[in-house]
C-alpha cells in the first residue's frame with residue numbers, strides 16, 4: 103500500500119545539560135503517497151529528529167501524525183523502514199543472513215527469491231555469501247538500502263544514506279537510486295545536506311529552519327534524472343540560494 107503522511111503541529115524538545123533544545127516547533131508537512139520528499143537544513147536544525155518522530159523512535163511532545171492511502175482513506179499501522187548513514191549490518195552474518203532478518207516471517211524459498219530480486223535491484227548480484235567485512239563502503243551501503251526496501255515498506259525513511267561515501271561511489275549510487283525509485287513505488291523521506299542529491303531524487307524539497315518548514319520547492323522534472331542535465335540547474339540554484347541566505 104502506498105501511504106501518505108500528514109504531520110500537524112508537531113513539537114519536540116530535549117532537555118540537555120540544563121537547557122532546552124526544541125528542534126520541532128509547531129511543525130507541519132504533508133508527504134504525498136508515492137513521492138520522495140527531501141529535507142534540507144543546517145546542521146542541528148532537527149532533520150534526524152523529524153525522522154525519529156515519524157518512525158516513533160522518539161515520542162513527540164505535541165501534534166498529530168496521520169497516515170492515509172492514495173484514495174485519502176486512513177491507514178492505521180503502516181510498515182516503516184529506516185536506512186541510516188552507515189549500513190549497520192551485523193558483521194557476523196552474511197549478506198543473505200542480514201537481509202533475511204528483515205523478512206524472517208516469509209517461507210525460505212520466498213525469502214531467497216526476494217533477496218535475489220532486491221540485490222539485483224540495487225545492482226549487487228552474487229554477494230549473498232559475503233560477510234560485511236568483505237564489502238566495499240559503497241557495496242555495504244547498497245546492502246543497507248536493500249535491507250531497507252526488502253520488506254516492501256509503505257514508508258521509507260532515509261537519513262543521509264549516501265553521505266559517508268566518496269564522491270564517485272555516491273554519485274553512482276544516487277544515479278542508480280534515481281532509476282529504481284519508480285520500481286519501488288513507496289513514499290520516501292530523504293534527509294540530506296546535498297542540494298544536487300535533493301534535485302536529482304526528490305519530487306519536493308523542504309527547508310527546515312527554526313523548527314518549521316521555511317520553504318517548499320516542487321521539483322517538477324521527469325524521472326529518472328541525470329546529473330549534468332541542464333534542466334536541473336534552475337532548481338539547484340533556487341535551493342543553493344535558500345542555503346546561502
Ligand SMILES: Nc1ncnc2c1ncn2[C@@H]1O[C@H](COP(=O)(O)OP(=O)(O)OP(=O)(O)O)[C@@H](O)[C@H]1O
Pocket residue numbers: 116117118123125143144145146147148149150151152
Ligand atoms: N536525544 C537527544 N537529547 C538531547 N538533545 C538532542 C537529542 N537528539 C537531538 N538533540 C538535539 O536536537 C537538535 C536537533 O538534532 P538533529 O540530530 O535532529 O539535527 P540534524 O538536523 O539531523 O543535524 P545534522 O544535520 O548535523 O545531522 C540538536 O541541537 C541536537 O543536539
